[in-house]
Amino acid sequence: MSAQNGKTLLVTDEEEMIVTFTLSQLEQKLINSPIMRVHRSYLINKERICEIEPWFNSTYLLCMNNGEKVPLSRNYTKEIKQLFGF
Numbered sequence: 078m079s080a081q082n083g084k085t086l087l088v089t090d091e092e093e094m095i096v097t098f099t100l101s102q103l104e105q106k107l108i109n110s111p112i113m114r115v116h117r118s119y120l121i122n123k124e125r126i127c128e129i130e131p132w133f134n135s136t137y138l139l140c141m142n143n144g145e146k147v148p149l150s151r152n153y154t155k156e157i158k159q160l161f162g163f
Contacts, residue, residue: 085097085098085099085100085103087103088143088145090143100114100118100119100120103120104120107120110122111123111124113153113156114153115139115147115148115149115150115153115157116147116148116149116150116153117150119147119148121139121141121147123160125141125142125143126139126140126141126142127140127141127142128140129149129157129161130146132148132149134151135151135154136148136149136150136151136154137149137154137157139157
């Protein structure tokens with residue numbers, strides 16, 4: 078899920094759709110799921126991460142199973158490092 082230009086794009090294995098919920102609203106609704114915030118503009122399914130690449134200024138790119146690369150901001154790096162044990 079990503080937010081760009083005031084719209085929230087929801088991407089699943091089957092389709093992409095624009096929804097009226099904000100990322101914050103979706104994050105609250107999905108609190109007990111594998112969905113997590115990794116950037117102010119992105120929520121991801123942590124079970125779909127296949128690789129973590131160093132990027133710049135202590136940030137990373139999360140490579141997802143569908144080939145998309147999602148930026149991981151410094152604010153969320155600690156949580157991802159704990160999740161993957163590095």
